Amino acid sequence: MARTSVELFAGGGGLVQAGTNAGFRHLLVNEYAKWACETLKENDFAAYPEGSSPPVPEELRDGERKTDKHKTPLVMGDVRKLNMTYLGEHEVDLLAGGPPCQPFSLGGVAKGDEDERNMFPEMFRAVREIRPKAVLCENVRGLLRQSFAPYFQYIKRELELPFVERAGTTWQEHDRRLKERLQARDTDPTQRYEVLEFPVNAADYGVPQIRNRVILVAFRADLGVDRDKFREAVKETHSKRSLIRSFFDDTYWDRHRTVEKHVRDGVERLYRQEELQLDNGDSLTPWLTLRDALVGLPEINLKKLDKKTPQGFPDHIGWPGARIYPGHTPNMLDHPAKTVKAGVHGVPGGESVMLLDKRERNQETGHLDYIHRYMTVRETARVMTFGDRWKLMGPRGERMRQLGNAVPVRLGEVFAKAIHAALDDVESRS
Template identity: 55%
Template sequence: MVELPDDTKRDRTSVELFAGGGGLAMAVHRAGFRPLLFNEFNARACETLEANAKRTLGGDGIRRTEAVDPQPPAAGEPAPLFPLDVTKLNLSAFEGQVDVLAGGPPCQPFSAGGVAKGDEDKRNMFPAMFQAIRQMRPKAVICENVRGLLRPSFKEYFTYIQRELALPFESRNPKDIWQDHNRKLAGILGDAIDLPDGDENPDHYRVKLFPVNAADYGVPQVRNRIVMVAFRADLPIDSDKFYEIYSARQFSEESLLLSMVDDDGEYWQRHPKVPSHVRDRVRARIPKDVRALKGEEELPAWRTLRDAVQGYGTGSKLPALPEVDLGLLDRKTEQAADIGITDHIGWPDARIYKGHTPNEMDRPAKTVKAGVHGVPGGESVVLLDKLAPGSKPGEDATYQHRYMTVRETARVMTFPDEWQGSGPRGEKMRQLGNAVPVALGEFFARAVADTLDKAGQ
C-alpha cells in the first residue's frame, strides 16, 4: 500500500467547482488544502455546504456571494460560496494563488443512468472547468466523473475532453462544433493525448487518467469512476511516475474473500454476532479456488456494508449504528439520537423484485446513485440477517429487507457522521449519490499534495 503523508508541508490552497454535498471538497481539505472558493448551483446542496463548512470543510467557514468577480480570502477568512451559474464566474483574481482546482462536472450527460446526450446536453460542464483553468492557471487539477465516458459512443468526445485539459488555453470558438476544435487540438498534439517530452509550456497540462473502483481505495462500495489528474507542464513533475505509483489499487477483493472463507476468519472475528446461517450463505458463494491465495494477502481487505454500519472504516473505529426497528418504518423516527448520530431513520415500502436486487451486508454496497428518491435498481435496499417469516436456513432461504438509512448511505460514501445533508430524505440521497466518496478523493488529493511537495512546489 502506498504510504501518504499525514499532512502536507505547505499552506496549500484549493478551489472547488460543482461542490454538491461536499465529498470532494472534504477530501481536498483533509489532504491539507485551504479552500479559497466553492461553487454549487443547487440550492439544497448550498445549504448543506453552509451547514457543514466549519465541521468538515475547514474551520474558516463559508460566506455566500453573488459577486461574479470574487476575491480570494486571506487565511482565517471564510471562503466565498458562489451559488449561481458557474459560467458567469470570473476567477481571474485567483491566478497564481491556487494549488489545485477540483471538481466533478455534472455527470448526467455521460451516465448510464441518464439521458446520455454527451456534448449535446446543456448540463455538460466540462467547458466551465476549462474556463476556470484559463482564468486561474492552477498547479494541478483533479476531476472525477462517471465511467460512462469510456463507453464506445463517447470515446471520441472523451479524447477531446482530455486534449482540452492538456491544452486549455487553445480555447474553442463559440461558432465551432467540438469536432472542429478537436481536429485543431489533434493537430498540435498529433494522434497522442499526452504532451510531448520536453514540453514545459505553462499554458499546457500533463493529463493522467485513472479508471477506478472506489472499493479498491477503501470505500465500502463498488463504484466505478474515472479520475483525471493534470499537472501544469512547467512544473518539474514526472507524470508517468505519478501514474505508476498512484494507479495501484490499495485494497483487495481477494483479501476480503480470504478473510471470510474460514468460519474463524478475520472478517467473522470482527463481526462475531453474524448468525451462522448468514455465514454459511456468504461462504458458499466464495470461489473454491480462493484458498490457493492463502498467505498472499498483500493488501487490506475490501470494506463491506457491514463494516460501514458497524463503524469499521479505513480510520479509527466509529460507533456501530443501532439496528433499525422495522416496526417504526412508518414513523420516521431517529434511531441513533442516543449516540449523537442523526439521519439514521427507517423508510417504508422497500421491495425486491427481478432487476431490483438488494445490497448484501457482507459485500461492498452497490453504487449509490442519485436517481428518483435515490433508490433506482435496488441500490438503497439492504438484505438483513433475519429470515423472512416462515423461511428456514438453506439455499432457498429468504430474508427480511428494508431501505438503507441516509446515515448508512453516508457511511458507504465515507462521509463523517457529523455531515448533515439539507432537505428531505430524497434530496439528501441525491446529494450523496452525486458525490465523490471522501476516501477516494482524499487518496488522490494527498497524492497531488505529496507530488507538489517533492517537486518543491
C-alpha cells in the same frame, strides 16, 4: 503546509471533504443545486449570490479563533456566471470538480457534448482564469464507452491545451487544431498540462461500495511532476481476493463476532468456488463491506420505520415500504454496497435496500427468509465515506441525491493526497 484549492460542482461536499482531509485550504467553491448549497452552508461555508467575486478567505493560524474572514466562500448559482479572474493573483494549487455527468452516464440521454448539461468547458475556462498547478476531475465510466472514445480523447487534449480556446467552432474542428498544436510542440509549458487517466473502482481504495468511475489528473507542464511516482501513489490498496480470503481465515469474522453461524455459512457457500482458486499472491487489504461501514451505528428499530424517529444518530431514521423485485436486488451486508445512485427521485430501487441478518417465517412457503429494509441516509453516507459530523440538508430524497452524485470521500482523498505530495516533491527539488 496547507495548499490552496478551488472546487466547482461541489454538490453535497464529498470532494470538498476529501480536499480538506488531504491538507487543501479552499479559496472558493461553487454549486448550483439548492439543497446542496444548503448542505454546504450548514457545514460552515459562507454563502454569496450568483456571479459574485467574494473575498479570498484568510488562512487560519495556530491558536486563532475562526471567524467569518476564514470561512470558505460558496458562490451559489450557475457556474457559467462565475468570474474567477480575481483569483489569478493568488497561487492556486488545485482546481477540483466533477462536471455534471448526465450527458455521459450509461443511464443518461447520451448526447455527449451537444447536451447543455456538459460542463467540461467550464472546467477549462476555470483553468485559464486561475492557472492552477494541478487539476482533479472525476466522472462516470460512461465517458470510456466506445461510442464516446473520440470525444473523451478530445476532452483530454482540451485539458492538455486549455488556452487554445474553441471559439465557436465544432468540437471536431477544435480537436484538429489541438492535435496540430501538440504535434508542433511549441506551447509555453506554463499553458500546457500533462494529463493522466485513471479508471477506478472505489472499492479498490477502501470505499465500502462498488463504484466505477474515471479520474483525470493534470499537472502544469512547467512543474516537472514525476508522473511515474504519482501513478505509484494512487495504486489500488484493497482487493476482492483479500476479502474472500478473510472469510475463510476468519480475520473478517473476528471483526464481526456477533454474526450468527447461518449468516457466516451462507457467505462462505457463496464464495467457496472463488476461494478454492485463490493463490497467496495478493497482499492488498481486503475490500470493506457494508457491514464494515455500519460498525458503530445503532440498530434500526424495525417497528419504528415511521420516517420521523431518529434512532440514536443524525440522519439515522427508518423508512417504510422497501421492496425486492426483479432488477432491484438488495445490498448484502458482507459485500461492498452497490453503487449509490442519485435516482430520479433520490431513492433508487435495490441500491438503497439492504438484507438483514434477521429471518422470519414466510407464511406461504414455510421457509425462513431474510428480511430487508431501506438504508438510512446516515448508512448511505457511511457507504460514501462521508464524515459523521458532515450535515446533509433537505428532504430524504434530496439528501440521497446529494450522496449519489458525490465523490466518495476516501477515494477523493487518495488522489488529493497524492497531488499534494507531488507538488511538495516539486518544491523540494527546486
